[in-house]
Amino acid sequence: MVLREVNDKKTENDFFELPKVIYRNDKNYIPAIRQDVEKVFDTKRNKLYRLGAEAIRWVLYENEKPIGRVAAFINPKTVQSGKYKVGGMGFFECINNEKAAHTLMDSAKNWLMAKGMDGMDGPINFGERDQFWGLLVENFTAMPSYGMNYNPDYYQAFFENYGFKNYFDQLVFWRDLHLPAQEIFVKKANMIALDPGFRVQGMRGVPHETIAQYFLEVYNSAWGGFAGFKAMRIEQARNIIKSMKVIMDPDILIFAFMNEKPIGFYLSIPELNEFFRHVNGNMNWWGKLKFFWKLKTAKRHTMLGIVFGVSRDFQGRGVEGAMIKYCGEVVVPMGRYHDTILTWIGDFNPRMLKVIENLGTQLHRKLTTYRLFFRNDIPFERHPIVGGKKQSSDNQNTEETPIN
Numbered sequence: 172m173v174l175r176e177v178n179d180k181k182t183e184n185d186f187f188e189l190p191k192v193i194y195r196n197d198k199n200y201i202p203a204i205r206q207d208v209e210k211v212f213d214t215k216r217n218k219l220y221r222l223g224a225e226a227i228r229w230v231l232y233e234n235e236k237p238i239g240r241v242a243a244f245i246n247p248k249t250v251q252s253g254k255y256k257v258g259g260m261g262f263f264e265c266i267n268n269e270k271a272a273h274t275l276m277d278s279a280k281n282w283l284m285a286k287g288m289d290g291m292d293g294p295i296n297f298g299e300r301d302q303f304w305g306l307l308v309e310n311f312t313a314m315p316s317y318g319m320n321y322n323p324d325y326y327q328a329f330f331e332n333y334g335f336k337n338y339f340d341q342l343v344f345w346r347d348l349h350l351p352a353q354e355i356f357v358k359k360a361n362m363i364a365l366d367p368g369f370r371v372q373g374m375r376g377v378p379h380e381t382i383a384q385y386f387l388e389v390y391n392s393a394w395g396g397f398a399g400f401k402a403m404r405i406e407q408a409r410n411i412i413k414s415m416k417v418i419m420d421p422d423i424l425i426f427a428f429m430n431e432k433p434i435g436f437y438l439s440i441p442e443l444n445e446f447f448r449h450v451n452g453n454m455n456w457w458g459k460l461k462f463f464w465k466l467k468t469a470k471r472h473t474m475l476g477i478v479f480g481v482s483r484d485f486q487g488r489g490v491e492g493a494m495i496k497y498c499g500e501v502v503v504p505m506g507r508y509h510d511t512i513l514t515w516i517g518d519f520n521p522r523m524l525k526v527i528e529n530l531g532t533q534l535h536r537k538l539t540t541y542r543l544f545f546r547n548d549i550p551f552e553r554h555p556i557v558g559g560k561k562q563s564s565d566n567q568n569t570e571e572t573p574i575n
Contacts, residue, residue: 244258
């Protein structure tokens with residue numbers, strides 16, 4: 172086996188084409204969009220490089236055929252984890268050969284150690300948590316959702332046999348949109364609906380700038396006050412809404428208002444993999460034509476819930492249930508969507524997990540973010556509970572502090 176750094180057109184193309192070898196017999200596999208991955212490692216488009224981030228990629232060959240790949244990186248925004256410095260590894264793919272897998276992991280580990288890191292998390296993204304994060308460990312039979320990692324079941328043994336430990340689980344939920352909201356939510360929703368100043372609506376016909384303003388106000392109110400929270404700026408909110416423009420369905424961007432002030436949102440997009448499955452992982456000009464044609468003509472089935480939040484002063488008062496009721500009473504009769512998948516929620520977020528479970532959801536799949544320390548004298552602790560204490564290493568929460 173020969174390990175080569177990605178530093179020319181051939182190794183870069185092998186890096187992108189390798190997954191097609193791994194998944195050639197997997198009917199559920201839908202390739203990640205090549206351009207989405209390219210921009211992660213583009214020094215001009217990934218803003219982390221401007222902050223001093225570093226990244227490297229390798230492809231592993233046997234008899235001149237690519238059999239594995241991996242990336243290692245240092246994110247200056249997240250590198251400090253308590254007293255220790257933790258880098259990342261991701262975009263891991265490998266044939267079913269543990270020696271090959273551990274050769275790839277060694278390359279990431281050795282590079283990060285040389286850069287002064289104490290450990291590494293993986294498989295994660297070189298950027299935000301909303302894409303390419305975690306290892307799939309439960310449900311290998313359903314179509315993967317756009318932006319979520321998908322992998323063979325044998326990867327789990329590769330990571331755990333190498334010494335990685337479960338840092339946190341990422342739980343993905345599914346809900347049949349035809350099912351009514353749970354009774355406790357309906358009761359609260361009916362109570363708040365008695366207030367003449369309360370309403371719920373979709374965003375059809377609402378200018379994007381206004382949607383960005385609504386999003387900003389609810390986001391900062393819902394998550395403000397927690398340790399480490401950094402208020403979102405209007406430029407960030409605009410960029411988020413702008414990034415959704417092409418695939419946005421305003422009918423499933425649902426906001427709640429009290430006296431014309433936004434107090435909650437339940438924002439979804441169409442499940443893009445229902446359309447991306449037709450482009451073979453490449454949004455070149457031909458891929459774009461096929462994608463937009465399918466987006467316009469193909470029947471939709473699933474919507475992907477990307478964020479759900481309620482302003483702190485209105486949490487627990489029925490706003491959550493009112494938005495779910497609105498979805499069932501207004502969106503479902505449109506006939507475009509029949510179920511929803513809610514983007515992952517960490518097991519370190521017990522309050523939000525309770526809310527989601529009470530909405531009548533089912534656990535759809537589980538991913539795991541692993542952590543490996545390079546020295547035996549560094550104690551391993553699971554991801555801290557948001558707003559509370561850390562989790563113990565036996566995967567039990569030591570405290571369930573209410574959070575949004």
